[in-house]
Amino acid sequence: AQKITQTQPGMFVQEKEAVTLDCTYDTSDPSYGLFWYKQPSSGEMIFLIYQGSYDQQNATEGRYSLNFQKARKSANLVISASQLGDSAMYFCAMREDSGGSNYKLTFGKGTLLTVNP
């Protein structure tokens, strides 16, 4: 079973509008971290935002926020006021903190976001 599922292969959004990118995860580990990365066409993975499994509040970083619903095992990324430079591939990733694998990230397949002017 996939540990990270991103059901939207592609998304389109108008400039200045908000967009939500979906991510669901599967783990039995009580302690884990969820990450979102942005990958422009240049290839570099850019860290956007982190949410820990024990965090009570949703994470926010500037225009990025993470809608964390633990019971549903979802960690959706919300980008507010989209900009043309937001056009990129977005990956959701999980780090499970037990069992000695706490430096391994498991990634979803990604969502290609296109921001239209």
Added chain:
Amino acid sequence: KAGVTQTPRYLIKTRGQQVTLSCSPISGHRSVSWYQQTPGQGLQFLFEYFSETQRNKGNFPGRFSGRQFSNSRSEMNVSTLELGDSALYLCASSLANYDSTDTQYFGPGTRLTVL
């Protein structure tokens, strides 16, 4: 502070050859991880090094190996290259300070093409 650097950025090899990729982590970061990214398989974890020791290994054949030096710089080696090894190889570094928020920061990647 300089980010993660990877060299070379692009590489073309032929089947059967071997290749070595290099990664310099962010200053002060002690953990280095390697990932392979292909269109078919997506991003897959290769291995992670800390204090010159491999702590975690992904599900890759023994042709893929790596090492870490005392200054935390890391190299990965792929021997007897196959066409399927063509990929973007990404290196990531983290503080490894056992803080739950510890984040991996990625380099620009090395794009390997095997002909």
